[in-house]
Amino acid sequence: MDTKHIRNFSIIAHIDHGKSTLADRMLELTGAVELRDMQAQLLDDMPLERERGITIKAHAVTIYHVKDGERYQLNLIDTPGHVDFNYEVQKSLQACEGAVLLVDASQGVEAQTVANAYLAIEEELEIIPVLNKVDLAHARPDEIAEEIENSLAIEATDAIHISAKTGKNVNLVLDTIVDRVPAPTGDPSAPLQALIFDAVYDEYRGVIVYLRIFNGTLTKRDLTRMVKSGKQYEAVEIGRFSPKMTPTDTLKAGEVGYVVSNIKKLGDVKVGDTLTLAKFRDVEPVPGYEEPQHMVFADFYPTNPGDFEHLRDALETLALSDSSLSFFPESSDALGFGFRCGFLGLLHMEIIQQRLEREHDIDMIQTAPSVTYRISLADGTEQEIHSPGQLPSPDHFEELREPIVRASMMMPVEYIGAVMQISNDHRGIFVRQEHLSTTRVNLVFDIPLAEIIYDFYDKLKSSTRGYGTLNYDIIDFKADDLVKLKILVNGKEVDALSSIVHRSQAEYRGRQTLKKLRKEIPRHLFEVRLQAGVGSKIIARESIAALRKDVTAKCYGGDITRKRKLLEKQKAGKRRMRQVGNVDIPQKAFLSVLGGE
Amino acid sequence: MHLPFCAAKCHYCDFYSIAAEGQDVDGTVDAVLLEAARRAPRAPRTVFFGGGTPSLLSIEQLTRLLDGLESITGFRESSVETTLESNPESMDREKAEALRALGVGRLSIGFQSLEPATLELFGRVHGVEDSFRAFEAARAGGFEEINVDLIYAAPGHSPERWAVDLPHVLALGPRHVSAYALAFEEETLFSKWLAEGRLEAQPEERELELFEQTHAILAAHGFDSYEVSNFAPKGHECRHNLNYWANGAYCGIGPSAVSHIAGRRAGNHKALAPWRKAVQAGKSAEAWDERLDPRGRLGESWWLGLRLRAGVDPAALRELAGWTAPEDPALAVARPLLEEGLLEEVDGRIRLSAAGLPLADAISLAFLA
Numbered sequence: 001m002d003t004k005h006i007r008n009f010s011i012i013a014h015i016d017h018g019k020s021t022l023a024d025r026m027l028e029l030t031g032a033v034e035l036r037d038m039q040a041q042l043l044d045d046m047p048l049e050r051e052r053g054i055t056i057k058a059h060a061v062t063i064y065h066v067k068d069g070e071r072y073q074l075n076l077i078d079t080p081g082h083v084d085f086n087y088e089v090q091k092s093l094q095a096c097e098g099a100v101l102l103v104d105a106s107q108g109v110e111a112q113t114v115a116n117a118y119l120a121i122e123e124e125l126e127i128i129p130v131l132n133k134v135d136l137a138h139a140r141p142d143e144i145a146e147e148i149e150n151s152l153a154i155e156a157t158d159a160i161h162i163s164a165k166t167g168k169n170v171n172l173v174l175d176t177i178v179d180r181v182p183a184p185t186g187d188p189s190a191p192l193q194a195l196i197f198d199a200v201y202d203e204y205r206g207v208i209v210y211l212r213i214f215n216g217t218l219t220k221r222d223l224t225r226m227v228k229s230g231k232q233y234e235a236v237e238i239g240r241f242s243p244k245m246t247p248t249d250t251l252k253a254g255e256v257g258y259v260v261s262n263i264k265k266l267g268d269v270k271v272g273d274t275l276t277l278a279k280f281r282d283v284e285p286v287p288g289y290e291e292p293q294h295m296v297f298a299d300f301y302p303t304n305p306g307d308f309e310h311l312r313d314a315l316e317t318l319a320l321s322d323s324s325l326s327f328f329p330e331s332s333d334a335l336g337f338g339f340r341c342g343f344l345g346l347l348h349m350e351i352i353q354q355r356l357e358r359e360h361d362i363d364m365i366q367t368a369p370s371v372t373y374r375i376s377l378a379d380g381t382e383q384e385i386h387s388p389g390q391l392p393s394p395d396h397f398e399e400l401r402e403p404i405v406r407a408s409m410m411m412p413v414e415y416i417g418a419v420m421q422i423s424n425d426h427r428g429i430f431v432r433q434e435h436l437s438t439t440r441v442n443l444v445f446d447i448p449l450a451e452i453i454y455d456f457y458d459k460l461k462s463s464t465r466g467y468g469t470l471n472y473d474i475i476d477f478k479a480d481d482l483v484k485l486k487i488l489v490n491g492k493e494v495d496a497l498s499s500i501v502h503r504s505q506a507e508y509r510g511r512q513t514l515k516k517l518r519k520e521i522p523r524h525l526f527e528v529r530l531q532a533g534v535g536s537k538i539i540a541r542e543s544i545a546a547l548r549k550d551v552t553a554k555c556y557g558g559d560i561t562r563k564r565k566l567l568e569k570q571k572a573g574k575r576r577m578r579q580v581g582n583v584d585i586p587q588k589a590f591l592s593v594l595g596g597e
Numbered sequence: 598m599h600l601p602f603c604a605a606k607c608h609y610c611d612f613y614s615i616a617a618e619g620q621d622v623d624g625t626v627d628a629v630l631l632e633a634a635r636r637a638p639r640a641p642r643t644v645f646f647g648g649g650t651p652s653l654l655s656i657e658q659l660t661r662l663l664d665g666l667e668s669i670t671g672f673r674e675s676s677v678e679t680t681l682e683s684n685p686e687s688m689d690r691e692k693a694e695a696l697r698a699l700g701v702g703r704l705s706i707g708f709q710s711l712e713p714a715t716l717e718l719f720g721r722v723h724g725v726e727d728s729f730r731a732f733e734a735a736r737a738g739g740f741e742e743i744n745v746d747l748i749y750a751a752p753g754h755s756p757e758r759w760a761v762d763l764p765h766v767l768a769l770g771p772r773h774v775s776a777y778a779l780a781f782e783e784e785t786l787f788s789k790w791l792a793e794g795r796l797e798a799q800p801e802e803r804e805l806e807l808f809e810q811t812h813a814i815l816a817a818h819g820f821d822s823y824e825v826s827n828f829a830p831k832g833h834e835c836r837h838n839l840n841y842w843a844n845g846a847y848c849g850i851g852p853s854a855v856s857h858i859a860g861r862r863a864g865n866h867k868a869l870a871p872w873r874k875a876v877q878a879g880k881s882a883e884a885w886d887e888r889l890d891p892r893g894r895l896g897e898s899w900w901l902g903l904r905l906r907a908g909v910d911p912a913a914l915r916e917l918a919g920w921t922a923p924e925d926p927a928l929a930v931a932r933p934l935l936e937e938g939l940l941e942e943v944d945g946r947i948r949l950s951a952a953g954l955p956l957a958d959a960i961s962l963a964f965l966a
Contacts, residue, residue, distance in 0.1 A: 548955065551808075552958050553779070557857065558864070564965065567900070
């Protein structure tokens with residue numbers, strides 16, 4: 001197909017605004033999927049995604065749409081909708097010429113929609129505003145169109161009114177994509193230049209690389225080279241997603257597809273890298289490749305120390321399809337050998353943790369997430385601190401600085417007071433307030449990232465009844481009166497439970513942490529003493545009383561096997577805990593340093 | 598020998614039992630004898646008829662069962678202890694006399710509680726008076742070795758009440774008492790009610806208080822606590838049950854019955870119908886089996902043996918388990934517990950200390966592989 005008949009586009013939407021449903025309707029309408037094969041949210045193929053209703057990984061699908069008697073190839077590149085996945089969103093958008101900006105006609109513009117739409121504007125994409133769920137009684141499309149104009153400066157009076165659920169006007173969206181999204185430019189006979197915008201690992205076929213060809217042609221059996229990594233591989237199979245992987249012989253400039261090269265070394269492929277042919281030595285890389293910036297760190301320790309290598313393999317596999325995950329070996333006095341992992345944000349962390357457990361069947365202990373701190377040493381050098389346990393005592397550094405984010409929070413006007421309050425409580429500094437419409441407002445605060453992680457997001461959600469949305473960017477590192485809050489269990493400091501807090505909050509947070517630990521740590525045959533301290537001073541205490549009675553009433557011949565198995569199960573549960581000294585600490589207890597429930 | 602019929606299912610009970618009404622009890626007796634003829638050991642040392650409520654069988658059925666078993670095993674000659682479990686609603690003097698004549702020397706009666714409200718909560722079909730009447734009938738019928746089953750720490754139970762009720766039972770002159778703290782066993786109505794909040798378990802402090810009170814009252818009446826929930830004057834311990842706690846061998850007959858023979862433990866089909874079908878077809882009625890490795894057997898033997906006041910003999914358990922390596926893993930587990938005073942060593946045997954007794958599960962858990 002010539003490039004004139006190709007359109008590459010994404011859908012930008014907030015969680016729950018109906019992106020996956022719209023994609024499903026498009027597949028159905030264009031006959032890419034038979035109705036009987038439809039499974040709601042076809043594009044989300046990781047079980048976790050369907051469960052959470054959010055899109056974690058970018059995916060691609062090729063559909064064919066006929067307009068005015070001409071057949072067009074439409075490549076839909078799906079993007080993750082959450083603030084944590086900005087880099088992936090950016091790479092997906094880079095592979096497109098246009099984007100559908102999908103907004104729920106009753107919910108309105110949300111902070112993440114704005115953030116992703118700005119990324120699309122930066123990439124100079126043609127943006128098509130679409131209002132979804134217009135059939136609902138409380139839809140207010142005109143007001144929402146005004147919000148789009150006010151928050152993004154995009155003309156939205158002609159926004160298409162659709163219902164992805166019923167299919168209303170979805171065909172018009174497809175027509176509009178053909179009309180307004182520019183056909184890709186690019187020369188099929190130039191040297192190959194293709195953007196790797198995603199990759200997944202298949203046990204049998206190795207790495208499957210998702211490509212957008214900007215220039216040149218990729219033919220089956222070509223010897224390829226990745227520009228950044230320098231690795232060379234043969235293109236064993238190439239093809240399109242329609243939506244299942246469908247082999248083809250060539251992919252030309254403007255097209256989207258995949259290449260399979262029997263790549264078993266996971267680290268060889270990096271999202272954002274450029275693929276070319278081995279014979280072309282001076283091909284320009286697609287701009288914008290960067291190592292993702294990790295702002296949240298947490299440690300993963302295998303519950304069974306023998307699983308260390310298994311955990312490493314699993315992390316390598318995940319890191320392949322998720323270039324934004326980083327990890328390096330780490331050891332803790334309390335937890336032994338594990339990995340410190342860097343994440344884009346909290347949701348990202350949670351997803352990785354669940355994927356490790358579900359897809360790789362690993363039981364592990366995860367420490368509470370922490371942000372990256374910077375300390376200046378007496379000799380003028382700087383050092384990054386990724387975990388509170390690493391922080392040296394105060395006489396070993398001059399200054400301790402923490403990341404500050406500019407947080408943009410959108411909400412209905414009636415919640416302004418509540419959000420101002422929680423922002424102030426979390427050491428926020430007011431920046432500005434903007435009215436998006438008569439009913440909605442954007443509040444901007446500078447807030448320490450550590451506060452966002454502690455419980456700010458939970459608080460924002462609960463104080464706005466779920467209507468408040470948040471997006472943030474790191475803008476600075478600032479010094480403050482920060483101290484290390486230590487936790488001692490039976491007199492022994494547990495490094496994995498310490499945190500860095502503002503001095504004024506130390507006592508309150510120490511108490512909160514101990515209260516939670518008290519709930520999480522099971523009773524033992526002896527009393528368990530819990531203490532929180534700053535420096536050498538103990539600021540809070542709790543204790544867990546010793547177990548007093550635990551005896552099975554009866555156990556006769558017919559009971560032995562069953563009762564023993566019950567106890568063995570209990571014992572296996574204990575093995576999933578970590579022993580610190582002689583105290584068993586369950587996984588959940590390590591998250592006690594966070595706020596929220 | 599497991600006879601699964603009960604007048605009604607008690608709400609706390611997790612043994613396999615079914616309401617006798619409308620069931621083919623005669624056919625079940627036939628099937629039990631059929632299985633016994635194939636599997637029961639000749640000349641058993643002890644015999645125990647449990648369930649279920651074996652006393653629910655008619656004298657004719659009991660006669661057929663016991664005569665049948667006699668002709669298969671010759672237990673009347675060999676058995677030093679033949680026990681039958683009963684409930685007050687199905688025990689009278691006539692039945693007691695018949696049982697004595699049929700070779701049963703020891704009777705267990707399920708009193709469970711002396712509080713009418715508790716009996717009702719338990720779903721028992723007898724009243725308090727019925728229990729006393731059954732005891733007297735058994736005595737009059739010729740039984741001296743009588744055990745009484747009691748459950749304490751039920752919702753609403755108080756030490757004040759127990760201080761009166763337990764001695765009241767002991768005044769009858771039983772030779773053995775099984776006194777259990779109420780346990781919310783899995784898959785019982787009680788555990789469901791607990792989860793739904795319809796029942797509340799006694800607080801741990803109260804349970805402990807009742808546990809200690811039970812031990813104190815029974816000790817004062819000359820009953821040794823020879824196992825965590827079993828009490829008897831010296832010489833009247835239940836030998837059949839002692840064999841379970843010593844992890845010895847036994848043969849189980851009937852639905853859901855478990856056997857432990859030559860290191861292999863196996864359980865029959867739980868439900869009556871599949872068990873009976875298998876037996877009548879001449880097939881094995883086993884639904885599962887297991888054979889532990891030496892380490893598993895060693896741990897299991899300690900776990901069971903620590904229930905006994907006499908505790909365990911480490912060398913004997915090593916031999917039983919077939920553990921031959923120089924280092925005894927169970928002793929390695931025992932050492933810190935001895936130091937903490939939860940276990941104690943007496944005459945080369947290791948047992949729970951007074952402090953360890955109420956924590957038997959938490960402690961013996963450590964020994965399981």
